Amino acid sequence: MSQSGPASAQAEVTIAADADAETVYRLITDLPTLASLAEEAHAMEWRKGDAARTGAVFRGHNRNGSRSWSTTCTVTAAEPGRTFAFDVRSAVIPVAHWRYDIAATDGGCTVTESTWDRRPGWFRVPAGWVTGVKDRDTANAEHIRRTLQRLKEKAEA
Incomplete structure (x- = not known):
């Protein structure tokens, strides 16, 4: 992570894919x-x-039902075939750090998607109102599982 935070991710899931690491990296980036x-x-x-390079910035547009919000993301790691990571903020407020780690295997690769919640304590309740998500850690774990399943299907197609 680019800034200090907990050593372990609040949500992390790993999936195996029958696709090479470079293909998966291209899809993620x-x-x-x-x-x-x-x-x-x-x-x-x-x-x-x-393109995915350290320091590049992208805008993310999100929705949950009828709720929508945008964030600004700064790439913190971009190593083709291995790692893509970025910090997320809402205006100047840190929100999260997301990371994808890809490891080649004999039959393809594994992909681990992880996230660290970086919101200040005072920001968690209003963020829950905006997003409609009160338990962000549980929601992110389920979202990661679904995202990685879709990634696996696309990479193996």
């Missing part, structure tokens, strides 16, 4: 594809830079 795989994100676009 193609923002329209990543948005199509995600549970809450429905659109993403580059704002600073045009």
